[in-house]
Amino acid sequence: MSSVAVLTPESFAEHRSGLKDQEITEDEAYIPTYLEAFPPLPEKGTPGEKSGEPASAWGSKIRPIKASVITQVFHVPLEERRYKDNSQFGEGEEAKVCLDIMQRTGAHIELSLAKDQGLSIMVTGKLDSVMKARKEIVARLQTQASATVAIPKEHHRFVIGKNGEKLQELELKTATKIAIPRPDDPSANIRITGTKEGIEKARHEILLISAEQDKRAVERLSLEKAFHPFIAGAHNRLVQELSQETGARISIPPPSLPKDEIVITGEKEAVALAVNRIRTIYDDKKRKTTTISVEVKKSQHKYIIGPKGNTLQEILEATGVSVEMPPLDSGSETIILRGEPDKLGPALTQVYAKAKSVMVVEVTAPAWLHRFIIGKKGQNIGRITQQLPRVHIEFTDGEERISLEGPTEEVEQAQAQIQEIIKDLLVRMDYTEVIIDQRFHRHLIGKNGANINRIKEQYKVSVRIPQDSERSGLVRIEGDPKGVQLARRELIEMVQRMENERTKDLIVEQKFHRTIIGQKGEKIKEVRDKFPEVIINFPDPSQKSDIVQLRGPKNEVEKCAKFLQKIIADLIENSFSLSVPIFKQFHKNIIGKGGANIKKIREETNTKIDLPTENSNSEMIIITGKKSNCEVARERILAIQRELVRDARCSQCCAVICDDSGTQPLLTAFMVESLNLTPTYLPSSQVLRELAEEYGGVAVSFPRTGANSQRVSLKGAKDCVDAAKKRIQEIIEDLMCTCSTDGVVFLSIHFHGEITGQEAPPQENGEVSPEAEFVPRKCDIITISGRAEKCELAKAALLALVPITEDVEVSYELHRYIIGQKGSGIRKMMEEYEVNIWVPQPEKQLDVIKVTGLAANVERAKQGLLERVKELQAEQEDRALRSFKITMSVDPKFHPKIIGRKGAVISQIRKDHDVSIQFPDKGDEQQDLIVISGYERNVEEARQAIQQLVAELQEMVSQDVHLDPRTHARIIGARGKAIRKLMEEFKVDIRFPQPSSDEPDKVTVTGLPETVDNAIDHLLNLEEEYLLSVTETETLAAYMKPPSGGPAKGFVVRDAPWNAAGNKAPDMSSAEDFPTFGTGVAPKQASAWGPKKF
DSSP states (O other): OOOOOOOOHHHHHHHHHHHHHOOOOSTTOOOOBHHHHSOOOOOTTHHHHTTTSOOOHHHHHOOOOOOSEEEEEEEEOGGGBSOOOGGGTTTSHHHHHHHHHHHHHOOEEEEEEOTTSOEEEEEEEEHHHHHHHHHHHHHHHBOOEEEEEEOOGGGHHHHHOGGGHHHHHHHHHHTOEEEOOOTTOOOOEEEEEEOHHHHHHHHHHHHHHHHHHHTEEEEEEEOOGGGHHHHHOGGGHHHHHHHHHHOOEEEOOOTTSOOOEEEEEEEHHHHHHHHHHHHHHHHHHHHHOEEEEEEOOGGGHHHHHOGGGHHHHHHHHHHOOEEEOOOTTSOOOEEEEEEOHHHHHHHHHHHHHHHTTOEEEEEEOOGGGHHHHHOGGGHHHHHHHHHSTTOEEEEOTTSSEEEEEEOHHHHHHHHHHHHHHHHHHHHHOEEEEEEOOGGGHHHHHOGGGHHHHHHHHHHTEEEEOOOGGGTOOEEEEEEOHHHHHHHHHHHHHHHHHHHTEEEEEEEOOGGGHHHHHOGGGHHHHHHHHHSTTOEEEOOOGGGTOOEEEEEEEHHHHHHHHHHHHHHHHHHHHTTEEEEEEOOGGGHHHHHOGGGHHHHHHHHHHTOEEEOOOTTOOOOEEEEEEOHHHHHHHHHHHHHHHHHHHHHHHHHHHHOOOBOTTSSSBSOTTEEEEEEEOOGGGOOOHHHHHHHHHHTTTOEEEOOOTTOOOOEEEEEEEHHHHHHHHHHHHHHHHHHHTOBOSSOEEEOOGGGHHHHHOOOOOOOBTTTSOTTSOOOOOGGGEEEOOBOHHHHHHHHHHHHHTSOEEEEEEOOGGGHHHHHOGGGHHHHHHHHHHTOEEEOOOGGGOOSEEEEEEOHHHHHHHHHHHHHHHHHHHHHHHHHHHHTEEEEEEOOGGGHHHHHOGGGHHHHHHHHHHTOEEEOOOTTOSOTTEEEEEESHHHHHHHHHHHHHHHHHHHHOEEEEEEOOGGGHHHHHOGGGHHHHHHHHHHTOEEEOOOTTOSOTTEEEEEEOHHHHHHHHHHHHHHHHHHHHHHHHHHHHHHHHSOOOSSOOOOOOOBSOGGGSTTOOOOOTTOTTTSOOTTOOOOOOSOOTTOSOOO
16 A cells, blocks of 8 residues: 655645644653654555544645646636637637746646637646746736735835745735836835736735734834933843833844934834833933033044043943043044933043043154154054053154153153163264255166165165155165265265266167177177176167267267277168169179179179169169279169170171071061260260150160260161151250259268158267258269259259257256156157257257247247147156155055055055055065155145044954854855945954854954944844854755765664564664565565464
């Protein structure tokens, strides 16, 4: 016989509620007998024969278990069907909708049509799938109705449930859509949409939830904040007693929150009782109490408050008087005492006693000694604060005083220790100040601080070099007297050496840089070896700069500059290039067999000769080297071409082209004609090639070199020869009319590049200025040849291209900003305005910049330069205002808090006050110094903000609270959202333990004493709230899945068959005693369970 049990949600809830009422401990557990635990199965026919007897233990105590796959059938009447077209049943919209629902939910749906045209729907599948499918079927196949149900607004959240789970469950269960108004909506009506049956079910469930909540009450009392301490009592004892006596939960807002509302929750009777008690206390205190106000210095308020507000609580407990303190961020110094008149006097005495329990003393000490008094990483001052923890020591930057604050006895001890340290330091320490030009500071520091760090280590001193923004040349040296003098002497010697140094710029075309440097720097290494004291810096290739910088002793720099100029001159001389047009068919003859001809020319003329590739259409051969050598090489190449042309013409004159018979010539129109030309007017080879191309390949033959003949022969077709002859005669006529005497222009060679578009020869920056006197030389003469009228036009055009030079007054202090980094600024202006801008050498300190170029371009460049000067002057003024700087001393332990998480706090301060804030690096000696720079007003405000933050941090305390680890995740929230909101609300820092911590329940709260207490109270309330949910979840899990963990203790029964004499307990691992279903096992021996039945 088999039985199936069904466990429904209702029966499970009932079963769970039954367990809650009966809490049985393990020690008190009742051990059942074997027959009670395992009642025998009834025989066949027993139920019918003994129907009047009570059911057995199997039927009374075990509920059926529901199968994992269920089937639900429900009916949709004809009048509620959305699609009523029966002609296409099984193929229409209803079938499509069901198919879509099956795909989305995984449930199986069958439709059938009843005689009354109603729709019967059977849904099969798992419980969740069936519920979802039913909800969608009702929404999509059945016409929808709607209704509203009104319940109190405060009950809505219980209908929604935790994370909306209750609402979702209700919608699935009733197959409806329930719309609850938002919290800011004053309406209390809940709208339900669905079938009539579903609406009735949902309405019933909502009313049940509301009725259950009606049994509980929430009362909010708005009482003056000033009377809350009397209701809470000293150390919250009174409110705790009220909660215990009445059973209600009383929530009083912490002092830091400006709220008057006190919330009481619980059973109605308990809440009413608590409200009456609180109102009685409030009315009594309001009637009997009065107030007095006293003025106490703001700095003494913290001593009246005490750690975590304990002093205020002690005064309240001892005198019954509440002390109201102004907020810490307020400037008010007024303290209000509220209590019965006869108790105000003792309370006021205690307030003054607490305020005066701390004294403040100032110790005089030179400001430069402060950091030595503090010690490296705060060692000296840390030792004092460890011995006297209640003494607060404050150093004021730039002032010769140290403030001590704390209990009288401890302050006196700290004062004596600090004075002893100052006395010792004055004996063995000294300082000196040296004025050093600011331009040498970076050289004194060296690369990555190498020079200054060496001096510090060698002489055991501290050297302070001002920042560039300070515009100060005062260098301060502090330390051992002997070391101070030695360090001072070495710094002065370094400055003297640097004063003798000179920086010189050479302008060298960038194309020569790689040649001067050489492969792997070999050539420049030779130069550096020859001038070891000179530093040679080449610009980065990407900058496209022509400036090569030399730095070192003046004489050595001059020698090195001359040496490099000689190298550059040789490079320029050897870089002369000219192109020679040679017929393409003659290139192979010029190269020669195995390159013999071209190799011989290269070696004998010491030039570089480049020929175009075979597949190139170019006929130009390029010769590079010295000018004289290039001309010699050109003549030799042209001589080869002339020889080849002459041989080709001779062979052409001797050849006769005939027809196939060999008797009649084919070129009957071919003619040869001669011209008499003076050698002076012979056309160039380029002109001859153009004539041959234009006039059908006419060949022009000139007499041999040295022959005293003016006869030139033209060979070709008659018409072509006539046209070519006419054209040559026109060319000769133009040449004969050419004059050059009137077309002479005197123009400095420095301007030739402007006219021809070529680069001027390299020169050193500042050596030749635009104002240098111009004396015509042979190289400065440009000759214009042509017809007289055209020569005049060309001369005028050339003179129009001659650049002009104008002076622009610019303060020499701005020159380096105009030049820009590595000349980028001035190069950009020259490219933009197409002019040349000359800036004098820095040592000349001239307030003028010269602009050279075309008149229109010079005017534009002049205006652009003046605009740039205005911008620089404005930037200079703004930079001077922004360069205000102060240094403040803050204990390094507070630096992380000031910086904040991912720099959030310090970034906000920088943004709010528009300042730059620098913290010391790890290796710095003065780890406590923070530098703030910017506008003076902003800097002062930022300093006050940091001081206020430090003051708050000094008042902060850390307190541990033990919270159940199971609630940590809920308190933290998704991605820490909940805990961040909590920390922002209470202004505290909350740290949870690591998973591997020895104390997994220990949570640390850091902040001001009163905020820490409030935050801990809130955390404990959250723990209590979340533990209820955790307990419910664990109880549910105990029934939904088998327990895991350690080994089970087993199930114990009394009077079992195996306890009888001669029997033994069954073997759990035996297949005979515990056979598997469906497998027969032959009996071997009698079992303690009795004879087996088959």
